[in-house]
Amino acid sequence: MKSFVAAAIAIGVMCSCASVATAQTKGDWVLGNYKGAGYWFPGVIDSASGGKVTIRYDDGDKETVSLSEVRPYDWVIGMKVECNYKGAGDWYAGKITSLGGEKIGIAYDDGDKETTRTGRCRSR
Structure with missing residues (x-):
């Protein structure tokens, strides 16, 4: 159990350092x-x-x-973003459900879901 906790702490430290890098x-x-x-x-x-x-x-x-x-x-699964639903021009809030290169899965706040491209999304 101690090695699991140490590994989790090490991963947390690595992740926090990565977000500081420019x-x-x-x-x-x-x-x-x-x-x-x-x-x-x-x-x-x-x-x-x-x-x-x-x-x-x-x-x-x-x-x-x-x-x-x-x-x-720094986008990760669970993060809030806004995406251009089906490329129609309007931006809708949702959470990232999957990431794979430039493909991104979104669960919109209104209940719709879609797999789209990262180029159709933005964050604040």
């Missing part, structure tokens, strides 16, 4: 504050130089921003 390397999957709108969208860093990074968002948009407008990708 993504800044080409290829890192990150969340960017697209156009400073206050929402965090997933994407991949295309390039990094001089305190700025160019993000290729999962929906295809691109933007160059300062590192302060980027944070490590």
